[in-house]
Amino acid sequence: MVDKVPIYIILNATDFISFFILKMNNYQAIIFDLGNVIFKFSFENTFNYWAKILNLEPNEVSQRFEFNGAFKQFEKNEITPNQFMKHVSNKLGFELTEEQFEKGWNSIYEEMVPGILNTLRALRINYKLVALTNTNVIHSKVWKIKYAEALNFFEKIFCSHEIKVRKPEHKVYEIVLKYLNIGSKRIVYLDDNYDCVKSASEMGIKSLTVSSHDKMIHDLKKIGIKIE
Numbered sequence: 001m002v003d004k005v006p007i008y009i010i011l012n013a014t015d016f017i018s019f020f021i022l023k024m025n026n027y028q029a030i031i032f033d034l035g036n037v038i039f040k041f042s043f044e045n046t047f048n049y050w051a052k053i054l055n056l057e058p059n060e061v062s063q064r065f066e067f068n069g070a071f072k073q074f075e076k077n078e079i080t081p082n083q084f085m086k087h088v089s090n091k092l093g094f095e096l097t098e099e100q101f102e103k104g105w106n107s108i109y110e111e112m113v114p115g116i117l118n119t120l121r122a123l124r125i126n127y128k129l130v131a132l133t134n135t136n137v138i139h140s141k142v143w144k145i146k147y148a149e150a151l152n153f154f155e156k157i158f159c160s161h162e163i164k165v166r167k168p169e170h171k172v173y174e175i176v177l178k179y180l181n182i183g184s185k186r187i188v189y190l191d192d193n194y195d196c197v198k199s200a201s202e203m204g205i206k207s208l209t210v211s212s213h214d215k216m217i218h219d220l221k222k223i224g225i226k227i228e
Contacts, residue, residue, distance in 0.1 A: 027206070027225060029128040029180050032154070033167075033191035037210050038131070039147045040110040049104035054094050064091050074136045077161040081138055106142045112150055115213050120153035122228045131157040132176055132189075134166045167191070168199035177203070188225065190216060 035041045047061040054061065070087040073079045079087075085101045096104070123129060131154045135143070140159055144151065151157060156179060160166035163175055177184060184204035191197050192210045200207040206223060210216045221227060 026186060027127065027188050027223075028182050028186045029130065029188070030123060030225070031176055031187060031189045031200075031205070032129065032131045033193070033196065033210070034131055034133040034135075034143070034147075034157075036192040037113065037190055037216070038116055038150050039112045039143065041108045042110065043108055045107040045110075046104045049107045050092065050096070050100075053096070053100055053104070054092060061092065064093070066091060072166065075134050075160045075166050076164050077137065078164070081136075084136075102138060105138055108139075109142060109146055112147055113213050115217075116150055117153075119213070119217065119227065120150060123225070124153050125228060126226050128180065128182075129154050130176060130180065132167065132172065133157070134160045136161050167193070167196040170199060170203060173200050173203045173205065177205075188220070188223070190220075 032038060043065075044058065044062075047058045047065065050056075051058040051061045065088065070079060070084055074081075074084040085096065085098065088101065089095045120129065131151070140161065158172070158176055158179075160172070163172065165172045165175065167173075173189075177187070180187065185206070187205050189197070189200040189205045189207040190210050191200070191207070194209055197207040197209045208216070208219045208223075217227060
């Protein structure tokens, strides 16, 4: 008489890894960057606007503008809007009026990322959602209104000019972790900037680089995030 042999379901390597991830990961919160994750933006719009006023080529305006120094200070609320406007005018070699400056400065904003509303709606069912963005007092007045429908899905939005620290500094992630009061291993972070993703990863947060909305959805599902 032949003994009965137990029957096992043999999974291939891909299925096993997916099963393992779903069992082991228990993510509870997701931190979103805003720009090019929730909505699209481009400083090229700003350079084009100012170029027309200055009668220059957009690339020349871009070369004169700097994303260091005063720009970072402005995003941490260390200098006033007027001080920043004067700094920009000095770099461009042309004294912009307040209207010229703000219209150009605020022209960066474009459409919302297609599909993001449905994604946020689905994610909010199972996860705490917060946002973390480098921004400034002038820009925030625009995007908080323009993209309000999407922003309403977040229980809190951390703005660099309000917390006075900006990505990719570790301190900014410490502030968000303290608010969430969840272990870093239970949190996912989404950003289109590699340096920010790298910094958050160093804090123990599962961090994904966003290159497109579809790829983001694929990457989230791959690590076991439920998107109904």
